[in-house]
Every structure is written in C-alpha cells, then in structure tokens.
Amino acid sequence: MAYSLLLRNCGQLLTLAGGPPDRPLTGAALSDWRILENAFVACAGPTIVAVGLMAELDETQVTAATTVVDAAGQVVMPGLVECHTHLVFAGNRAPEFQRKLQGESYLDILASGGGILSTVRATRAAPEAGLLDNALRHLHDFRRYGITTLEAKSGYGLDRETELRLVRVAREAGRRQPVRVVVTFLGAHVVPPEYRGRPADYLDFLAADVLPELRGEADFVDIFCEEGAFSVEDSRRYLEQARALGFGLKIHAEQLHDLGGCAMAAALGAVSVDHCDYLNPADAARVAATGRTVAVLLPLVPLFLRQEKYAPGRQLIDQGVPVAVSTDFNPGSCPGKNLWLALSMACLKMGLTPKEAIAAVTLNAAWALSLAAEIGSVEVGKRADLLVLDVRDYQEIPYWLGENPVRDVVIGGRVCE
Secondary structure, eight states, X not given: OXXXXXXXXXXXXXXXXXXXXXXXXXXXXXXXXXXXXXXXXXXXXXXXXXXXXXXXXXXXXXXXXXXXXXOTTOEEEEOEEEOOBOOOOOSOOHHHHHXXXXXXXXXXXXXXXXXXXXXXXXXXXXXXXXHHHHHHHHHHHHHHTTEXXXXXXXXXXXSHHHHHHHHHHHHHHHHHSSSEEEEEEEEXXXXXXXXXXXXXXXXXXXXXXIXXXXXXXXXXXXXXXXXXXXXXXXXXHHHHHHHHXXXXXXXXXXXXXXXXXXXXXXXXXXXXXXXXXXXXXXXXXHHHHHSSOEEEEOTHHHHHTTXXXXXXXXXXHHXXXXXXXOOOBBTTTBOOOOHHHHHHHHXXXXXXXXXXXXXXXXXXXXXXXXXXXXXXXXXXXXXXXXXXXXXXXXXXXXXXXXXXXXXXXXXXXXXXO
C-alpha cells in the first residue's frame, strides 16, 4: 500500500504504545510506554499503517503522491486530546476577574447571580450564528496548540431551547473544521433562575423533556455535583436516568468540597470524574477499583481562581487511579486553551512526571472520551492524528513553561495549515 503521508527522521517518536489494550494507563504503566529514536510514521488516508525505525522504512511505498514531512530530529507524538472544555458560550466574565482579585470566591460570585448564571444570560440572548463563529474561533486556537480531538460541553443555556442549540452548535462546529468534537450534555450545570430552590424538579425536567431529544446528538451526560449546584443523591438519580437512556456518564465532583460525587459516579460506570481536587484516599480507591473510570485533573482552574488546593495527582497515580489532564476551558474559571501549560502545571502542582503528564493529555484523555481504540497513541490501525514539536527531547515539553511547541499538526492523515 503506497503511503499518502510519511513523517520521517523523528528524533523521538512518543508512541504511547506498550500498555494494556483494554484499560487506561495506571501506576507504573503511565510512564512505561515506548519511545522510538530515529523513527518514522506512515499513513494511508486517515489511518496509520506503519511505525518503526528509519532503518525499517519500506521506501518502495513512498511515491510521488506521498506527502513527506521531515521531522528533522524533533519530537513527534500523538495529537493532544482535550477531554474537558465548555466550548460554546457567549460573552466573557472579565469584570468578575477583578472581583476575584479583591477576594470574592467562586461560590460567592455564583450566589450573587454572577458566575455561570451571567454567562447563561449572555448565551440565551446570543444568535446561533454568533455562537458558531465563537466556537470555530476557539477550535482554530485549540488546533494551533496541537489539539486534534476535543470534548465540548453544553451548560450555558439551562433551558430546553438554548441547551439544544448549544449541542447543535458544537456538532456543527465539529463538521466545519478538522478537530474532532465530542459532545457532552451539561444541562445540569447549576439550577437556573426559573427553578431556584428546586434542583430535583429541574433535573426531572431535563430527564423527561431534554435528554430524550439528545439521543444520537450527545455522547455523554454530565452534572456539577457541588455545594450551590446539585447534591450527590440528586446527581445519582439523574445519572441513573441518563444511563438508562444510553448515554455515557461524566461528573464534575470534588472541585471545592469533598462530597462523595466521584465515588458515586464511578460506581455507576462513569467514564470520567472531573476536577477531583478534594478527592479523599478512600474514594480514590473506589475509583481505582473500577479499572476504567478516569480522573480528569484540571490544574489551570485552581491557578486562575488563586486557590491553594490542587488535585492530589501523585497520590492518585500511586493508588492506581487512571489520570488525564485537561484545561477546563470556560469563561469563568479557566479562560485559557493552552493544554501545554496545564501539562506543566500538572507536573509542578500535582506531582506528575513528564512522561506521566504526556500520557495524561493523550492516551488517558482518549480513554476519558471512550475513544482510546481510535486515538491517543501512535499505533498501526489508529487515526493519524500527529504532532511534530519544535523540541528534541520529551523532557523539554513541560520545561518550556507556557510555550507552544507545535510545529506541524496532522489530523486524519492531513497536514493542517
């Protein structure tokens, strides 16, 4: 089979291969994956068809029609998988940044009608075309950072019409540009003004009137289990209803308090539990026992909110919990798209090693989207989502703090402009 694309002379090819095929990387396996030196990756259409050392390259498959990318001794790796974002919204919350600097907390601002609710007001009023333009601009920025697959949550509508519009916009944005978009329904973000004081009634409304409309449109259902949002018991009942309708499950939990949401969701088979800043060791053991539920750590959130508490990444890894890392891009607690910075902060503030952090933004992040069979590592048969970086050793990736090392982005076997 003639190659349509060849990446050659890869100084270090970070394959992320070599771990168990049926579950995320945990413990020692999180850093015990293969690096090939002086290597190549060959693709036919959107698929990787050969990986190996340059000495093993079958030059007869390189034709005049082959696009050849000379990595020139640089690091080559899988495309980044951004497994937790709130992509579609209107406006921004820059005025609240000043309030945070003056000492107001995230929950104080939310209780005053700001925070998520201020974005809800702006998003409800925004035309669909404007929301789509914003989403496409953000996806363009993400692609420049090397993100090749991205999860997009709804959650800034909190009514039937707007929430369905946000899902529709996320799907359309995925169709209009190369980055693969995975849609998650987060209508249970907070309680909207129309249901103030009646969180259970709002969840009943979502389960009865909105979730049935989303089958085939959203891949996952998420909920914010936290003080000021939804209780553990209300979250459990809602997630059980979503599971019965065939949705994959996710949860925002243990961001600001230790309530037990992570262990509850993991017991229900959630594909991921996200934030985990206050996840205690006993509940972490319950998450680890599932073997599949990924703890998605979001280090840029406490950084932006000026909080001292970060998720106990080192402890979670040592307990056998699969971990991924994401930005949590959103207008309130992380208005940033730099997953490389999140990777560095996971090393600096959560105790991950460089190899563990790289696995956390690639293969384990793919597991957090139930896509590890297709993406997240450089292996024959997987989708050809690849990056060429302007560094020569993987240890430089977290070292160059906040810099974007991406030289070339390949999505589905095509080099992106």
